[in-house]
Amino acid sequence: MSPDLEFALATREMANEDKSLVSRNSRSLWKCLGAVTAGFLILLILLFLVLPIVIIFPMSFGSASYLEFPPRGLTLRWYGQYLSDPDWRAATLFSLKIALATTLSATIIGTLAAIAFVRGSFPGKGLFQAITLSPMIIPHIVIAVAVFLAFAPLNLSGSFLGFLIAHTMLAVPYVVLTVVAALQRFDTTLELAALNCGAGRIRTFFSVVLPNIRVGVASGAVFAFLASFDEATVAFFLSGIEGKTITRKMFEDIDFNLTPVIAAVSVVLTVTSLLVMGALHVFSRNPVPAQR
Amino acid sequence: MKKAKTHKLPVRAAISFTKSKSWRHYPIGLSLILIIPLCLLLGFGFVYPVGRLLGQSFFAPDFGLDNYRRLLETPLYLRVLGRTVIVALIVMAASLALGYPVALAMARLRRDLAGVVMACVLLPLWTSALVRSYAWIVILQRRGLVNDALLGLGVISEPLKLIYTEGAVILAMTHVLVPFMILPIFGAIRAIPTELVQAARNLGGGQFTVFARILLPLSLPGIFAGCLMTFILALGFYVTPALVGGPSSLLMATLIGQQTTETLDWGFAGALSTVLLCVTLVIVVCFRKALSNNRGISNVA
Amino acid sequence: MRRVILKGETVTLEKIEKNFAETAVVRDVSIAVQAGEFLSLLGPSGSGKTTLLMMIAGFEAPNRGRISVGTRDITFEAPNKRDVGMVFQRYALFPHMTVAQNIAFPLRMRRCSRAQARDRVDAMLAMVRLEGFADRLPQQLSGGQQQRVAVARALVAEPPVLLMDEPLSALDKKLRETMQLEIKRIQKRLGVTVVYVTHDQEEALTMSDRVAVMADGELMQVGAPIDLYHRPANAFVAGFIGKMNFLEGEYIGHDGGEAVIRLSQTATVKCPTSSATAVVGQRLTVAIRPEDLSVRPSGDVRPGGFKGRVEAALFVGAAYVVLVAIDGRAGEVVEARLPANGGSLPLVPGDIVDVFAEPSAVRLFSHQQRQAA
Numbered sequence: 001m002s003p004d005l006e007f008a009l010a011t012r013e014m015a016n017e018d019k020s021l022v023s024r025n026s027r028s029l030w031k032c033l034g035a036v037t038a039g040f041l042i043l044l045i046l047l048f049l050v051l052p053i054v055i056i057f058p059m060s061f062g063s064a065s066y067l068e069f070p071p072r073g074l075t076l077r078w079y080g081q082y083l084s085d086p087d088w089r090a091a092t093l094f095s096l097k098i099a100l101a102t103t104l105s106a107t108i109i110g111t112l113a114a115i116a117f118v119r120g121s122f123p124g125k126g127l128f129q130a131i132t133l134s135p136m137i138i139p140h141i142v143i144a145v146a147v148f149l150a151f152a153p154l155n156l157s158g159s160f161l162g163f164l165i166a167h168t169m170l171a172v173p174y175v176v177l178t179v180v181a182a183l184q185r186f187d188t189t190l191e192l193a194a195l196n197c198g199a200g201r202i203r204t205f206f207s208v209v210l211p212n213i214r215v216g217v218a219s220g221a222v223f224a225f226l227a228s229f230d231e232a233t234v235a236f237f238l239s240g241i242e243g244k245t246i247t248r249k250m251f252e253d254i255d256f257n258l259t260p261v262i263a264a265v266s267v268v269l270t271v272t273s274l275l276v277m278g279a280l281h282v283f284s285r286n287p288v289p290a291q292r
Numbered sequence: 293m294k295k296a297k298t299h300k301l302p303v304r305a306a307i308s309f310t311k312s313k314s315w316r317h318y319p320i321g322l323s324l325i326l327i328i329p330l331c332l333l334l335g336f337g338f339v340y341p342v343g344r345l346l347g348q349s350f351f352a353p354d355f356g357l358d359n360y361r362r363l364l365e366t367p368l369y370l371r372v373l374g375r376t377v378i379v380a381l382i383v384m385a386a387s388l389a390l391g392y393p394v395a396l397a398m399a400r401l402r403r404d405l406a407g408v409v410m411a412c413v414l415l416p417l418w419t420s421a422l423v424r425s426y427a428w429i430v431i432l433q434r435r436g437l438v439n440d441a442l443l444g445l446g447v448i449s450e451p452l453k454l455i456y457t458e459g460a461v462i463l464a465m466t467h468v469l470v471p472f473m474i475l476p477i478f479g480a481i482r483a484i485p486t487e488l489v490q491a492a493r494n495l496g497g498g499q500f501t502v503f504a505r506i507l508l509p510l511s512l513p514g515i516f517a518g519c520l521m522t523f524i525l526a527l528g529f530y531v532t533p534a535l536v537g538g539p540s541s542l543l544m545a546t547l548i549g550q551q552t553t554e555t556l557d558w559g560f561a562g563a564l565s566t567v568l569l570c571v572t573l574v575i576v577v578c579f580r581k582a583l584s585n586n587r588g589i590s591n592v593a
Numbered sequence: 594m595r596r597v598i599l600k601g602e603t604v605t606l607e608k609i610e611k612n613f614a615e616t617a618v619v620r621d622v623s624i625a626v627q628a629g630e631f632l633s634l635l636g637p638s639g640s641g642k643t644t645l646l647m648m649i650a651g652f653e654a655p656n657r658g659r660i661s662v663g664t665r666d667i668t669f670e671a672p673n674k675r676d677v678g679m680v681f682q683r684y685a686l687f688p689h690m691t692v693a694q695n696i697a698f699p700l701r702m703r704r705c706s707r708a709q710a711r712d713r714v715d716a717m718l719a720m721v722r723l724e725g726f727a728d729r730l731p732q733q734l735s736g737g738q739q740q741r742v743a744v745a746r747a748l749v750a751e752p753p754v755l756l757m758d759e760p761l762s763a764l765d766k767k768l769r770e771t772m773q774l775e776i777k778r779i780q781k782r783l784g785v786t787v788v789y790v791t792h793d794q795e796e797a798l799t800m801s802d803r804v805a806v807m808a809d810g811e812l813m814q815v816g817a818p819i820d821l822y823h824r825p826a827n828a829f830v831a832g833f834i835g836k837m838n839f840l841e842g843e844y845i846g847h848d849g850g851e852a853v854i855r856l857s858q859t860a861t862v863k864c865p866t867s868s869a870t871a872v873v874g875q876r877l878t879v880a881i882r883p884e885d886l887s888v889r890p891s892g893d894v895r896p897g898g899f900k901g902r903v904e905a906a907l908f909v910g911a912a913y914v915v916l917v918a919i920d921g922r923a924g925e926v927v928e929a930r931l932p933a934n935g936g937s938l939p940l941v942p943g944d945i946v947d948v949f950a951e952p953s954a955v956r957l958f959s960h961q962q963r964q965a966a
Contacts, residue, residue, distance in 0.1 A: 034499075038393070038397075042393055042394060042397045045394055046409065049415070050416070055431070055437070056426075059430065109329045109333055113326065115326055116318070116323045119317055122327070131334055132334065137524060137576060138342070138528070138569060139545060139568055140529075141528050141530040141545040141568070142565040143338070145345060145561055146345035146565070149552075149558060151341070165333065169334060169337035169338045189681050189685040192315065192316070192685070193685035195651075195673045196677070196678070197699040198702035198703055200673050207698075208687055212689060230419075230421070232420065232422045232530075232531045233531055236530070236531075236534075237553075247420065247422050250422055251535070254429065254535055255535070263426075263430075266420075266427070269422075270419045270420070270423055273419060277414075314652065314654070315651065315652045315671075
C-alpha cells in the first residue's frame with residue numbers, strides 16, 4: 001500500500017529525541033488505573049490492526065485443504081502448489097516484471113519532474129503539480145475503468161506496456177513527493193559550489209545532487225515498486241486472459257476458489273512488501289548521511 | 293542574510309520577465325525537457341483516459357444527459373450513492389476513533405514502546421489491501437474464525453451471516469484505512485512542542501484539560517488531513533467492497549465496476565464516475581477550506 | 594610534493610548593473626581590482642555586495658556592464674568555465690565526499706591525472722595545515738577546519754582569482770581572528786587576487802589592501818583602509834567605518850583659514866575651509882571620531898572648543914569612553930575616547946568639561962548626505 005511521507009519525516013525526528021514515559025508522572029492509583037485502561041484499549045486496537053494479517057501466516061502452513069485456524073498440522077503443500085501452478089507462476093512473473101519496470105520508469109520520470117518542480121521555472125507550474133498528484137486523490141476505480149476504456153481499443157489491455165503506463169502513472173506521485181521533499185532539504189549552494197569547481201549542469205547533478213538526495217529517490221523507488229506490485233484495482237480491469245497480474249489472479253481465486261494457496265500467495269506478497277521496506281530502511285540508515 | 297532578500301523571490305521573477313540568466317534556477321528550456329516525460333505519461337495515461345470516460349457519460353449511447361437522468365431517476369442508484377457516502381463517513385469516524393488514541397500513544401510514549409506501536413501501524417500499511425480483504429473473508433466467512441469460535445463456545449447454534457454484509461465492508465475498510473488516519477495525526481502531535489504540554493501541566497492543567505485544551509486543538513490539522521484521506525479513499529475504494537461486500541451492500545465503486553464488467557454500459561459507468569469524481573473533488577476543496585480556516589484561527593490564537 | 598604557486602590576475606568590473614524584477618540591486622558599479630590584491634566588498638545587508646560577488650562567480654549575469662579577469666571578458670561565461678575559485682558562506686563542502694575528495698573535485702573536473710591530483714591535494718592539505726584529515730567527512734570537522742577545506746578546494750585548481758562570501762561569519766570571534774590571519778598568509782604566499790565579501794568592517798579593515806564600501810546597490814568609496822577611515826568620501830562611509838559622532842550644525846563663517854560651525858547657542862567647532870564649500874547659514878553635518886575629541890576639566894578653555902557635561906565615563910580596557918552632553922543639554926551627546934594611560938580618569942558624571950577637536954580632524958557633510966546614510 002501507499003506509505004506516508006509524514007511517517008518518514010516523523011521517524012527521522014523521532015530518532016533524535018527521547019521521551020519519558022507518560023505514566024511516570026502518574027502517582028495515584030486512580031491515574032495508574034486510567035493508564036492501564038488506556039494501555040489496554042490501545043493494545044486492543046493494535047491487535048485489531050495486526051491480527052488479521054498475522055493469522056494468514058499459520059494458515060498458509062495449515063495441512064487441511066479448507067481454511068482452518070489454528071491449523072492442525074503443518075505443511076508446505078500450498079507453497080508447493082503455488083509454485084508449481086503455471087498460472088500463478090506466470091502471474092507472479094508478470095507482476096514482478098511490471099513492478100520492476102514501473103519502479104525504473106516512475107523513478108526516472110518522477111525524479112526529473114521533481115527537479116523541474118523545485119528548481120525549474122516554467123508557466124503553469126502549480127497546475128502541473130496538481131495534475132501530477134491527482135492520481136493519489138482520484139478514486140482508483142475511476143482511473144481503472146478509464147484506463148481500460150482507453151487502452152482496450154489500442155490493444156494495450158493485458159499487455160506489459162499498458163500496465164507499465166498505468167502503473168507508472170499511479171506510482172509517479174510517490175516519487176515526486178519524496179524527491180521534492182529531499183530536494184527541498186538539499187542545500188542549493190552545493191550545486192553552485194560544484195559549478196564553481198568546474199562541473200557542468202549534468203555532471204553537477206550526478207556527482208553532487210543525486211548522492212545527496214539518494215534516500216529520497218530510493219524511498220520513491222520503493223513506494224513505486226509497492227504501488228505497482230500490490231496494486232489491485234487497475235490490475236483487475238486492465239488484466240487480460242494472457243496478461244494477468246498476481247493481484248488479479250488472487251482476486252479471481254478469492255471470488256471463485258478459496259483455497260489455502262491464497263494464504264500462501266498472501267504471505268508471499270506481504271513478505272515481499274516487508275523485505276522491500278526493510279531494505280529501504282537499511283539503505284537510509286547507511287553511514288553517511290547525505291542529508292542536510 | 294541578504295540571500296533571503298535578494299535571491300529567493302526576485303530571481304524567479306527575473307527569469308520570467310527579463311533575459312538575465314541566473315544559475316540558481318534551471319532555465320525554462322531545461323525545466324520543460326525535464327517535465328516532458330511526465331507530461332506524456334500523464335497526458336496519455338491519465339488525462340486522456342479519464343477525460344474520455346467522463347466524455348462517454350454524455351455521448352454513449354447518444355449525446356445528452358440521459359445517463360445522468362437515469363441515475364437520478366432510479367432509486368436504486370441514489371440509494372447506492374447515499375450508502376457510499378454514509379459508509380465512507382462511518383469508516384472515517386471509526387478510523388478516527390481507533391486511530392487517534394494510537395497516534396497519541398505513538399507520539400507520547402517512550403521511544404522503544406512507540407517503535408512497537410509504529411510497527412503495528414506500518415505492518416498493515418505495507419500489506420496489500422487485497423491480502424487484508426482476504427484476511428477478513430477468512431475471519432468472517434460462514435466457517436470462519438468468528439463463527440467457529442462462537443459455535444465452539446455454544447453461543448450460537450447456526451453460523452451467523454457475517455461476510456458479504458455492509459458491516460463486513462465497514463469493518464474491513466476501516467482496517468485498511470486506519471493507518472491513513474494515524475500517520476497525519478501522529479505527525480501533527482509530534483509537531484507540538486513537548487514544552488507546551490509540560491507548561492500546561494505546570495500551570496495546573498490536569499491530563500484531560502491538557503488534552504482538550506492543547507493536544508486536541510493543535511492536532512486538528514492532522515485530524516483534518518487524516519479524515520480527508522480516509523474519507524476520499526473510502527468513497528472510491530473498490531477492492532475491499534468487491535470482495536467482502538455483497539449485492540445488498542453495493543457501493544459506487546462496485547457499481548461502476550459492475551457497469552463495465554457485466555452490463556458493459558460505458559456511458560452509465562462514465563456518469564457514475566463523473567459523480568464520484570465530483571463528490572471527491574468537492575470534499576477535497578471543502579476540507580482544504582476548513583483546514584485553512586482552522587490554521588487561520590490557530591495562528592490568531 | 595610540489596609547492597603551490599599562483600599568480601593573481603586583475604578583476605575589472607565596468608558599470609555593472611543588476612535588477613531583480615523591477616528592483617535595482619546593483620547600480621553602476623565599477624571597480625578595478627589589481628592582480629594579487631585583497632579587496633573587500635563591505636556593506637550592510639542588501640547593499641548588493643553578495644550579488645556583485647555572485648556575478649563575478651557567474652551565478653548571476655549582470656543586466657548591464659562588463660566583467661573581466663585579466664584580459665578575458667567573462668561577463669556571460671558559464672560559472673564552470675570561469676576558473677575563479679570561491680569559498681561560500683557556509684563552506685558548501687560536499688557532505689558525501691571526504692576531505693580529500695572534496696579538494697580533488699575541481700581537479701577531477703579538469704581531468705587531472707590521479708597521481709597528479711593526489712600530489713596537489715596533499716600540497717593543499719599541507720598549506721591549510723590539515724594533513725591527516727584527508728579521509729574525514731566534512732561533518733566530522735570543526736567549523737574552522739571545514740573553512741580550511743573550503744579554501745583548499747577553491748584554490749586547488751590554481752585559479753587566478755579567489756572569491757569569498759562572508760567565509761568567517763559562522764565562526765566564533767576567537768577562531769575568526771585566527772582564520773583572518775590564516776587567509777591573509779595563504780593569499781600572500783600564493784599571490785592570488787581575492788575579492789572578499791563581508792559586513793564586518795573590522796574584518797575588512799584588517800584584511801584588505803583596499804575596501805570597496807557599498808550601500809543600497811551603489812559603490813560609496815574604494816580605498817585603502819586608512820584612507821576610508823581618515824578620509825571618508827561621504828557621511829555613509831564615515832559612519833559605517835569605525836565610530837563616528839554626527840552633529841547637526843550651521844555654517845556661520847570664517848575665522849582665519851578655518852570654517853566655523855555652530856552646534857548650539859554656545860558651542861562651535863572649527864574645520865579646514867577646504868572641506869566646506871558652504872554659504873553662511875547652511876545646515877551641515879559635522880563628523881568627528883571619538884578618539885579625535887579631547888575632554889578636559891573645565892577652565893582650560895581653548896578656542897574652537899565647547900563646554901559640556903559628563904553623562905557617563907566608562908572604562909573599556911584600552912581606553913575610557915566619555916559621553917558628553919553638549920551645553921549640558923540632554924539632547925546632543927558626543928562620545929569621546931580617551932587613552933587610558935594607566936591612571937584613573939578624573940571625570941565623573943555631572944562634571945562640566947571642555948571638549949575640543951583639532952580642526953583637521955573635523956569633517957563636514959551636507960545635510961542630505963547624512964539623511965541618506
